[in-house]
Amino acid sequence: MSAIPPMVPLPAALPVLTGQRVRLRALREDEAEVAAFFEIFSDPEVMCYWSGVPMTSLDQAREKIRRTNGYLGEGVGLAWGIARTCDDRVIGTANLFDFHAQNRRCEIGYALGRAHWRQGLASEALTLGIGYVFEVMQLRRIEADIDPRNAASERILIRQGFRVEGLLRERWVVGDEVSDTRVLGLLRREWTGGAGA
Numbered sequence: 014m015s016a017i018p019p020m021v022p023l024p025a026a027l028p029v030l031t032g033q034r035v036r037l038r039a040l041r042e043d044e045a046e047v048a049a050f051f052e053i054f055s056d057p058e059v060m061c062y063w064s065g066v067p068m069t070s071l072d073q074a075r076e077k078i079r080r081t082n083g084y085l086g087e088g089v090g091l092a093w094g095i096a097r098t099c100d101d102r103v104i105g106t107a108n109l110f111d112f113h114a115q116n117r118r119c120e121i122g123y124a125l126g127r128a129h130w131r132q133g134l135a136s137e138a139l140t141l142g143i144g145y146v147f148e149v150m151q152l153r154r155i156e157a158d159i160d161p162r163n164a165a166s167e168r169i170l171i172r173q174g175f176r177v178e179g180l181l182r183e184r185w186v187v188g189d190e191v192s193d194t195r196v197l198g199l200l201r202r203e204w205t206g207g208a209g210a
């Protein structure tokens with residue numbers, strides 16, 4: 014028997030993870046949530062270093078939520094909305110995806126509406142999601158792929174204990190822009206729980 018605990022399979026239903034100020038939960042497909050989702054992903058500032066262009070219609074938001082909600086059933090990963098604990102309003106998303114059972118690793122991605130930046134909310138959401146895959150699913154490593162100019166994204170990863178591991182040149186073409194990728198990796202034994210580094 015392997016001395017390395019196996020990856021616990023993805024759950025049948027998306028777990029709800031509740032923190033002090035944010036809760037990770039499934040996105041709803043109602044009109045209020047579609048509008049909140051669209052507000053986030055149509056904002057050029059939010060999408061500045063994203064791997065896609067800003068949304069231009071509510072239909073795109075509706076379709077994206079529908080696809081996202083299928084990820085768990087398809088084995089793609091855990092795709093959460095980040096909702097405020099106080100009023101359950103969706104302010105962002107946090108995804109853990111591309112699980113490799115053999116290698117006990119996955120990738121992470123996240124975004125928050127601009128009105129909610131710099132309040133530590135993304136860090137709290139990351140702590141909840143990372144805690145789930147390390148402590149419940151027994152993963153050993155998480156990878157992040159960020160634009161090297163995305164200082165906020167790098168900072169929240171470093172705060173979790175991620176380390177910069179390399180640069181992949183000209184990895185993305187978004188619209189007319191070509192951009193590099195900075196790769197960061199987090200090992201379970203180096204995780205700070207969001208306490209900072």
Ligand SMILES: CC(C)(COP(=O)(O)OP(=O)(O)OC[C@H]1O[C@@H](n2cnc3c(N)ncnc32)[C@H](O)[C@@H]1OP(=O)(O)O)[C@@H](O)C(=O)NCCC(=O)NCCS
Pocket residue numbers: 058059060062063122123124125126129130131132133134135136137158159160163164165166168169172209
């Ligand atoms: C990246 C993002 C989720 C950070 O969210 P946030 O809630 O503002 O992050 P936090 O408040 O938890 O801040 C964490 C740290 O980043 C720092 N930070 C936040 N915005 C920053 C910025 N624009 N420039 C530099 N540092 C920044 C904070 O000061 C804080 O630092 P500290 O740990 O030293 O206290 C948010 O900026 C965002 O949604 N950006 C657009 C989407 C995106 O780029 N996603 C990542 C794709 S890889």
